[in-house]
Amino acid sequence: MSKVAVFNQCPGSEVRAESPLAHLASIKGGSSLVVTEHAFLGHLILRGQADNESLKAAVQSVIGVELPLQPLTLALNETTGASVQWLSPDEWLLILPAGQEYDVEQNLRQQISGHFSIVNVGGGQTLLRLTGSKVFDLLSKSCVYDVHERNFPVGKGVSTTFAKATAIIRRPNEQEWELVIRRSFSDYCYRWIADAGREFDLTFTV
Amino acid sequence: MQRYSGFGLAKHALTHNENWQRLWRNPTPKKKYDVIIVGAGGHGLATAYYLAKEHGITNVAVIEKGWLGGGNTARNTTIVRSNYLWDEAAALYEHAMKLWEGLSQDLNYNVMFSQRGVLNLGHTLQDMRDIQRRVNANRLNGIDGEVLDTQQVQEICPILNCSADARFPVLGASWQPRAGVARHDAVAWGFARGADALGVDLIQQTEVIGMRIEDGQIVGVETNRGFIGAETVGCVAAGNSSVLAKMAGIKLPLESHPLQALVSEPIKPILDTVVMSNHVHGYASQSDKGDLVIGAGIDGYNGYGQRGSYPTIEHTLQAIVEMFPVFSRVRMNRQWGGIVDTCPDACPILSATPVKGLFFNCGWGTGGFKATPGSGNVFAWTLAKGYAHPLAAPFSIDRFVSGKLIDEHGAAGVAH
Amino acid sequence: MSQVNRLGSGGYIDRTQTLTFTFNGNQYTGYKGDTLASALLANGVGIVNRSFKYSRPRGIVAAGAEEPNAIMQLGATEAAQVPNIRATQQALYSGLTARSTNGWPNVENDAMGLIGKLGGPMMGPGFYYKTFMAPASMWMTYEKFIRKAAGLGRSPKEKDPDQYDHYHRHCDVLVIGAGPAGLTAALAAGRSGARVILCDEQEQMGGHLLDTRDQLNGKDASLWVSQVLAELATMPEVLLLPRTTANGLHDHNFATLHERRTEHLADTAPDANQVRSRMHHVRAHQVILASGAHERPLVYANNDVPGNMLCGAVSTYIRRYAVVPGQRLVVTTTNDDGYRAALDWAEAGREVVAIVDARPSPEGDCVKEARKKGIRIITGSAVFEAKGSKRVTGARVSGVDPATFTLTGVKDDLACDTIASSGGFSPVVHLSAHTGTRPIWRDDIIGFVPGKVKGLTSVGAVNGVYALDRILADAAEAGTNAALASGFNVAGVELPSVTKQLESKPIALFQVPHEKPTMRAPKQFVDLQNDVTAAGIELATREGFESIEHVKRYTALGFGTDQGKLGNINGMAIAARLLNQTIPETGTTVFRPNYTGITFGAIAGRHCRDLFDPERYTALHAWHLQRGAKFEDVGQWKRPWYFPVGNETMHDAVQRECRAVREKVGILDASTLGKIDIQGKDAREFIGRVYTNKWAQLGVDKCRYGLMCKDDGMVMDDGVTTCLGDNHFLMTTTTGGAAAILEWLELWHQTEWPELEVYFTSVTDHWATMTLSGPKARDLLSEITDIDLSKDTFKFMECRQGQVAGVPARVYRISFTGELTYEINVQANYAMHVWKALFAHEHKYGLTPYGTETMHVLRAEKGFIIVGQDTDGSVTPEDLGMQWCVGYDKPFSWIGQRALSRPDTRREDRKQLVGLKPVDPKVVLQEGAQIVLDPKQSIPMKMVGHVTSSYFSPTLGHGFALALLMGGSKRMGEKVYMPMADGTVIEAEVVSPIFLDPKGVRQNV
Amino acid sequence: MLHIFCPYCGEHREEAEFRPKGQAHIARPLSPEQCSDEEWADYLFFRDNPRGIHHELWVHATGCRKFFNVTRHTVSYEILETYKMGEKPKVTAESLAKGGRS
Ligand SMILES: Cc1cc2nc3c(=O)[nH]c(=O)nc-3n(C[C@H](O)[C@H](O)[C@H](O)COP(=O)(O)OP(=O)(O)OC[C@H]3O[C@@H](n4cnc5c(N)ncnc54)[C@H](O)[C@@H]3O)c2cc1C
Ligand SMILES: NC(=O)c1ccc[n+]([C@@H]2O[C@H](COP(=O)([O-])OP(=O)(O)OC[C@H]3O[C@@H](n4cnc5c(N)ncnc54)[C@H](O)[C@@H]3O)[C@@H](O)[C@H]2O)c1
């Protein structure tokens, strides 16, 4: 008998889901700064000890990537699109294709022993993908973190302040940046990006 | 003491201003005094002045490590008000307010105490409840004040953004008409001149670096210019109080934080009252020279550097632009910081210590300028008699042991 | 009007672009490349302002940031007004509209000037402090008049149409100043591949190389500047920021750079997408300070009359802007540099009357050149008084002996219209001093240079090095070293060749003595903007203001918009002489940001208006908006306050909503409550330590209310926590407390009890919470859920999981209203679906959305507290009568427990939570009303408590309130009084705080 | 504005990401109920507040959310070291007085 209550929180496809940006309008602009929301992905917070071998093994076998132990790194499964990001020495963010979070959590739970926790946080955050030549400028305007190429190579992920909210910034590949923002702040972040991105002829697709 | 007056000014003008006397002497320290005050800020100088004036104790030295009035007294935003919540605090600050009202005349020095009124804005329903509570308490304590609605606030301060689409609309305010501002440096100089005239030695550029204690009794202080004796020592050192306490083997419930302020370039008068907002975190008044005097919240870390971090200034100006959108094109001229001695309950400490003859007057934190005459007055009484003035008694250090704190955080949400 | 002072050729202005502008209502023309100041001088405008205190006519003195006089009001429209623009730093644009900030009716004829003349002798330092004291009641009236004279420019009265923003930048090397030193350093560092930022406050980079007589590689120095800039522009990691002032240098090499992006183009940004200015927040690994040096004027009598200028400024206007600011020049100098102005002047074809040199026998190359040109040189002398009132008409010259501070030899009067002075140079050390480092005096250069600052190197004139060849060599080294320190290797830079100039040593002279004692001589200005004179400084020291900081504050020396860039060192030197001290003994005042003023708008950036602070929304926000909700700010959240129907007042709406919940069913969006998922085998133990009450026995799927204290025993938060599994809990917190409580739990876990196996994760945003409350809640919910809602299977204070409207949900049976309540929690993306599904049954059950106000009324009827409203940080669980929620015998001394046994927390007469029932049932007590026992006493009254929550209850049919009352728990049935501001006294009876259903029957149905 | 090395993230980050939490190494008494009122007050309120070397607690609030310790000079604001929870400072006022640090 599990000491932790886990259940599949996703309803069937007949239920209409609303992303945190659902109430906002897309902005049509150019291609130098393009922001696109990728809603309804599976977001799990995994916590546990970095020296817990079962945890490492579980992540490897369930997600197909090595658990990132190096601070501020991001491991990506190119095939499935799943990713595991180091958030702190005992905390990782798993982003999974939509609808997989329950199975992944169950599988992980079966394989991990010892002290750990897994929490579904998918309703509380959303992911924005940023492309274009002006992403650096938008991010430089918005966060105190150094997003220069030299300090922010592909495969890095940090959580930091974004304007007056917090956000996770990730660089999955050369072309793209990702921003993970909290649901309740997402309207603010949208407005911030719309305002700061205006001079770059922003395109924002929600 | 040379009396000052408009007539005197004219007379001196005729003699090319060559006959003005010093405001204070530059005495060589004596070996021993009846009372030593450590720290020539406004509070220390006021203490010395009232010791001499009201208690006839004139064999007094005020020892100052820098230039007199150069600590927080030189760097505060000069707001004077007495609309505190709790009875003990209200009584102390109102005692000061009454002294302010006759201070220029008493000192024969114009401290430019300007009772132009202070607005404390409310932006949330809870703000308004707190304002009602405080103003009601003030009224029953005999302190002036009223609760204003948005419309009335707008009338008093037409340039304030009172529109409903502000991020945090102004729901109302408390208004203390007798409150206002004063010329901070003049306060220090006026008390210094008055104390000096009564025989007090003001000893500048002399740092207290140790306390000499014999059998639990203070006998004097070590300074960088040698030992100076006294069996009554009052430490009035604001941000540096913990450092002095340590010399006497005492710990205080204080943390010294940077508190910043800034001024705009001088502009023609446009803001004739003091406007404070705890919720959006900023406050402003306009000096008689024309600069907007703007205050911020404290920096969270301890700091004796007389400077804080830039984000605090940035946030404060965001608040100011939020409250006064018309100031967007006004320029900030200078920013600076002080070292504020914050107490867990945002109230001062006026207290005896386990060391006989050693007293502390500190913990005024972000808001003690307004108390300057009152604090000096009751502390002088305390030093003269050896036990606490009734208004000072609730502010004993014992309250942290018994738990009888006087929590004025609501009144001190932003520094002032 | 034609540009009478414009030379036919030369300068870096674009003569093909003529720009029209107005000053004080008169129209003038200038060229692209002009500053407002150079354009005014080109047009022969001499008087640009009136002085602050004495209303004396003032002209342009300098050509850069140090200008004290040419302070202007800019802007053609009200919204575009900008006060206190420094004309020397304002690029000219077409349509620029400028006015003097002082002078009435105008600067040429100022009525206040008369008062200044007559009252002048009375208006020295300390003037205000010595008068206006009698009668006391008159001060506010006096002050009104004093304020009339205050200020320079004026604030706009309309909102700023422009936008501003911030950039956060990180670099290896930040170079401040793009003169020869800065350019070379940036080049050296840039070539290494390091990330370099080079900023300069001026329109064009180049610093003194744009107006120097020195040649580089045998050619005009500006050519070299262009080459270097061109190379820098090709480097991808180098950012060039012209028109960008470094305003502050904060701890750990954090600099704020203010880039003006449209201020040189128009009153407001020409394109709505453009930002007017941008603040770069730069974190630099290394800083190279190459900010140059400001020339110091000499202090002599009437040195403020228009036509008195700095030598260097004269050269700048001639060489850079092709403007000669007069006809006949007298130079008064203490060094070779003064000669350059005379040479430039002569080359421009105007008359140099004489060079007056304080040194007995100057011998530098410049001196020789002047001699060769046949310019009269008067040595061992200085100008001690300027003649003229609205324009210089002559210079009085005499031999001087700086050592004895006396005039010597014969005096001579020279007719001229311009006097250029140079008293040496003051390195621009400002930024080096912002983090508390004191500058260091150097006798050899007669100036202060920067002290040691970690990660900062000073090069060039700021470092007291004035010879161009050495500047270049030092700078190349500094650039190389800074790059190295950041881990980059430099290939090296080849330095241009410089023709060496032989210089003769300067002499230290600040104030020129006068025939009369300073106090009697005509005014000798030290700080022109604040009208501080040498006599003022003397008066201050005479009156005992001996610290330079006292002198500053007594006289206002350096208080102006120029922050004493021109006058401070002179003032300090004068004070030193009067006090018989050396200059280093006297010291400087403190340099503080800003280097030059920046608008509030630029500092605020985008964080204003709706972006001032984030607005947080729940997943149902759009629905609330559509339903016409009024919102309440709770922390950053926008929460529905009430939902008016038609023209309903708030009162009516709340009464209706309350009745709906008590009689049928209402729904509240409670998603803003903080929610923390807690997992781990020690979760229960941990919860037991942070809450006041017991958790050991709480079974799975059971909920419990908890109260949280700080270790001082005062209540800080509350909420319901549910046991989801033996090792799994869900804690809820107050809306405002969510973030702080999560941090609080982490604090205790990470610092005190790391051995406890427990993890906390915020799920506030993940779960949407819909509170369905009222007697019909079960019937309604059962329409759309598969959960068995029957009374005995799903009991009060239990939790179930199931489907609601087809969405997996957790439903908690807890109640904040006292009614039968189900809190439905679903993953937030599905919240709108569930909410709408519930509203599909709106009419059948009378489902009514309610807001926070109704929630407050309903919970208060039940005596449930709101932390922060019914508590204020000085209230213990016992004060709230919540002993039932305190585990006195828990094995672990939970947070707050020990403090409850301190003497003060044990007092019987502490303020305790009670209910108040107004004697007049129609009355609603004022929240915040103070309570007294005896309403007849005189002021100050003895207050015994206050009203914390107060409402009219439609269910009870009367007003009721919660209050904190001294010894309240023993006062049941007593009468208390509230004396109100309008003079009325309201009477109420002390009752239990639970007004409705004390047994909790309604929630248990 | 401070630049702080987070020992968990392993890099310097801007002050804006952190929050100071007062003096470090204030241990809660193990048996609170055995404490005298004075001892409890000392734990709750009384701090060293030195002018000079200060060991303080910070949290990387918008970063890894870990608490850690900072040894900082309260006048120069220089950060001499940061170290993880549970570790002891290497730099102290005493060690500096003895010239213990290069
Ligand atoms: C930015 C800012 C804004 C403020 N705004 C307001 C406001 O608007 N209204 C308000 O009421 N209050 C305000 N305050 C608070 C107010 O400034 C102080 O509470 C008050 O000035 C304290 O006065 P003081 O005389 O106790 O301290 P200080 O003026 O600081 O004097 C203490 C003196 O002790 C000296 N000293 C310290 N150690 C030694 C030693 N070892 N030996 C010798 N001398 C020593 C110091 O050099 C100093 O001169 C503000 C403070 C700041 C920093
Ligand atoms: N006695 C002398 O011979 C003497 C004296 C002074 C200057 N000079 C000459 O002046 C030059 C000195 O070279 P340098 O490179 O050191 O100085 P510089 O004066 O040529 O350049 C300094 C630059 O820094 C800018 N600046 C200053 N503060 C700034 C700030 N806070 N933000 C942005 N920009 C700022 C200035 O506007 C200027 O463009 C040499 O050509 C030298 O020969 C000679």
Ligand SMILES: Cc1cc2nc3c(=O)[nH]c(=O)nc-3n(C[C@H](O)[C@H](O)[C@H](O)COP(=O)(O)O)c2cc1C
């Ligand atoms: C009420 C008040 C008004 C001030 N007005 C000005 C001003 O107009 N100009 C100015 O340069 N400084 C002004 N200052 C700041 C002082 O120059 C100085 O920064 C402050 O006293 C702190 O001292 P410090 O910077 O020498 O450490 C003002 C300070 C106060 C407290």
Ligand SMILES: [Zn+2]
């Ligand atoms: Zn970290």
